[in-house]
Every structure is written in C-alpha cells, then in structure tokens.
Amino acid sequence: MCSIILKVATFIMLISVVVAGKKRLVLHSNDDLLQAYQTLLSQMKTMETKVSMMESKVSLMQNNQASDGGSTYVRWGKQTCPGNGTSTMYSGYAAGSYWSHTGSAANYLCLPGDPQWAYYEDSVGSGGRVYGGEYELGDNHGNGGSHYLGSNVRDEDAPCAVCQSPRSSVLMIPSRLNCYPGWTKEYSGYLMSGHYTHASATEFICVDSHVDVVPGGHPDQEGRLFYLVEGICGSLKCPPYVNGRELTCVVCSK
Known part of the structure; x- marks a missing residue:
C-alpha cells in the first residue's frame, strides 16, 4: 500500500514540477528537482512509519478483542x-x-x-x-x-x-x-x-x-x-x- 502511495506521490510531484515550470516557479534545475524528490522521500518514509504503527495498534486491538471473547x-x-x-x-x-x-x-x-x-x-x-x-x-x-x-x-x-x-x-x-x-x-x-x-x-x-x-x-x-x-x-x-x-x-x- 505504501509503495503505491509513493509512486502516486512521485508522479504528482513530477506533474507539479512541469506546472511550476510553466508558471515560472522556483524549480529551475536538476538540483532543485533532486532536492524536492529527496524531501518527498523523507516525508513518505515518515508516513510509512506512521502507517506501520497504526497497523500494529489495529492488530493489538483485534487480539485483545479475541482474548476478551469468552x-x-x-x-x-x-x-x-x-x-x-x-x-x-x-x-x-x-x-x-x-x-x-x-x-x-x-x-x-x-x-x-x-x-x-x-x-x-x-x-x-x-x-x-x-x-x-x-x-x-x-x-x-x-x-x-x-x-x-x-x-x-x-x-x-x-x-x-x-x-x-x-x-x-x-x-x-x-x-x-x-x-x-x-x-x-x-x-x-x-x-x-x-x-x-x-x-x-x-x-x-x-x-x-x-x-x-x-x-x-x-x-x-x-x-x-x-x-x-x-x-x-x-x-x-x-x-x-x-x-x-x-x-x-x-x-x-x-
């Protein structure tokens, strides 16, 4: 699921770069593009960590419900x-x-x-x-x-x-x-x-x-x-x- 989100986000970022170029925004060089891409990767890793924590909590809740079932x-x-x-x-x-x-x-x-x-x-x-x-x-x-x-x-x-x-x-x-x-x-x-x-x-x-x-x-x-x-x-x-x-x-x- 996280890998799909990453691919979609990367695609959206590239589209944004193109649009930004047309609107004469800051992303003019390959260095700008690389930096933006690295920033996005860092954000995605943070998001993956949060998703993993949420999945662990859901699993724990399900186990607790199963143990309390009788x-x-x-x-x-x-x-x-x-x-x-x-x-x-x-x-x-x-x-x-x-x-x-x-x-x-x-x-x-x-x-x-x-x-x-x-x-x-x-x-x-x-x-x-x-x-x-x-x-x-x-x-x-x-x-x-x-x-x-x-x-x-x-x-x-x-x-x-x-x-x-x-x-x-x-x-x-x-x-x-x-x-x-x-x-x-x-x-x-x-x-x-x-x-x-x-x-x-x-x-x-x-x-x-x-x-x-x-x-x-x-x-x-x-x-x-x-x-x-x-x-x-x-x-x-x-x-x-x-x-x-x-x-x-x-x-x-x-």
Missing part, C-alpha cells in the same frame, strides 16, 4: 456443560479440604480426570491435602435430597465440569433461578457449602439442580462435603427471605 466457569454437580454455545473444556471431580481440618484452603476445586505429574515423593507428607467431594444430604433431607437434585445422592461422589462460554462475563447469582434481563442462563440449581458447624470453612457454590454422580462413588468416605444452604432471618431481611428455606442459585453470562 469466559469460563465451573458447573458443579455435572459432567458436561449446557448448550447455548458453551463448550466443555474438561470434566472431572469436585474436591477440596477435609471437612474437619482447621487448616488448608477454603475453596472447592474441579480436578480434571487426566492428571499430569512432575517430580513427586509418594512417601512425603505435604502440608496441604485434597479430598474428593460428596453430596451430604441424607442426614437432614429425606430420600437423599431427591426433591432438590432429582435423585437420591446421599454420600455419592460429586463430579464437575469446566465450561467455556462465548460470552465475556459470567456471574453466579444466589437465591435466583432466572437471570436478569440481558443475561443468558448457563444453569441453575441450589446454593451449597460445607456445614456451618464444621471446622473447615468453604465457599458458596451453585450446584446444578439435576446432578450427576461419579460412577462407583457411593461408599461414605467423606472428604469435601456439599450441604444445602438455608437463609436465617435476623440481619438477613425476612421478607423477602424466609427463615430456614433453602436458597437457589443461577449462573448467568453476558
């Missing part, structure tokens, strides 16, 4: 991701710290089903520990929480899936089943956490309302546990909330 989230309790353009990055196992440990981390993890190892020592006790996750609904809810999660899942191991949405923002909204206008629903379910009396703190997560289970994960081995969450009136305003009622949740994208 987002990720964890779909707890499911092995796959929903439709609406969302794809499954990987599926695996819900995990975290043991429910009675007072240290380690509070967040839940979605461990992939195909781990990779670097250097390791199986006989060395490290400071942190990760355990698999279990649905813990049978103690307080009849039939293993089947009215909430679609089936009896008492002591079943919980799966998870990491999802990539084509939309750039993802938000989990507690106590809602539907998204607000302008947002796309990824999935909905029930707000869950560890038990409020347990030593190990957890985060609040949104577990799908029709959960899957990890095959062969029925034995009660505990680990990181999932309990339904209730609203308690007091500083929490009732209404609109109701004391002891299980809270829902929805994951939305935009």
Whole structure:
C-alpha cells in the first residue's frame, strides 16, 4: 500500500514540477528537482512509519478483542456443560479440604480426570491435602435430597465440569433461578457449602439442580462435603427471605 502511495506521490510531484515550470516557479534545475524528490522521500518514509504503527495498534486491538471473547466457569454437580454455545473444556471431580481440618484452603476445586505429574515423593507428607467431594444430604433431607437434585445422592461422589462460554462475563447469582434481563442462563440449581458447624470453612457454590454422580462413588468416605444452604432471618431481611428455606442459585453470562 505504501509503495503505491509513493509512486502516486512521485508522479504528482513530477506533474507539479512541469506546472511550476510553466508558471515560472522556483524549480529551475536538476538540483532543485533532486532536492524536492529527496524531501518527498523523507516525508513518505515518515508516513510509512506512521502507517506501520497504526497497523500494529489495529492488530493489538483485534487480539485483545479475541482474548476478551469468552469466559469460563465451573458447573458443579455435572459432567458436561449446557448448550447455548458453551463448550466443555474438561470434566472431572469436585474436591477440596477435609471437612474437619482447621487448616488448608477454603475453596472447592474441579480436578480434571487426566492428571499430569512432575517430580513427586509418594512417601512425603505435604502440608496441604485434597479430598474428593460428596453430596451430604441424607442426614437432614429425606430420600437423599431427591426433591432438590432429582435423585437420591446421599454420600455419592460429586463430579464437575469446566465450561467455556462465548460470552465475556459470567456471574453466579444466589437465591435466583432466572437471570436478569440481558443475561443468558448457563444453569441453575441450589446454593451449597460445607456445614456451618464444621471446622473447615468453604465457599458458596451453585450446584446444578439435576446432578450427576461419579460412577462407583457411593461408599461414605467423606472428604469435601456439599450441604444445602438455608437463609436465617435476623440481619438477613425476612421478607423477602424466609427463615430456614433453602436458597437457589443461577449462573448467568453476558
């Protein structure tokens, strides 16, 4: 593009020289013509540099737009991701710290089903520990929480899936089943956490309302546990909330 501009500009300059000669302007000799040509070349090089800088900026903007074109989230309790353009990055196992440990981390993890190892020592006790996750609904809810999660899942191991949405923002909204206008629903379910009396703190997560289970994960081995969450009136305003009622949740994208 720049070479074309240079040729056109050079041609225009030569025409100008001819016209200037007819009008008895300054360009009388070959030296004048050479100097004017060199000046024009210098100007064209400056213009080429500016064009190159502009092209670099446009390319950077395009790359930034491409990198901002999506987002990720964890779909707890499911092995796959929903439709609406969302794809499954990987599926695996819900995990975290043991429910009675007072240290380690509070967040839940979605461990992939195909781990990779670097250097390791199986006989060395490290400071942190990760355990698999279990649905813990049978103690307080009849039939293993089947009215909430679609089936009896008492002591079943919980799966998870990491999802990539084509939309750039993802938000989990507690106590809602539907998204607000302008947002796309990824999935909905029930707000869950560890038990409020347990030593190990957890985060609040949104577990799908029709959960899957990890095959062969029925034995009660505990680990990181999932309990339904209730609203308690007091500083929490009732209404609109109701004391002891299980809270829902929805994951939305935009």
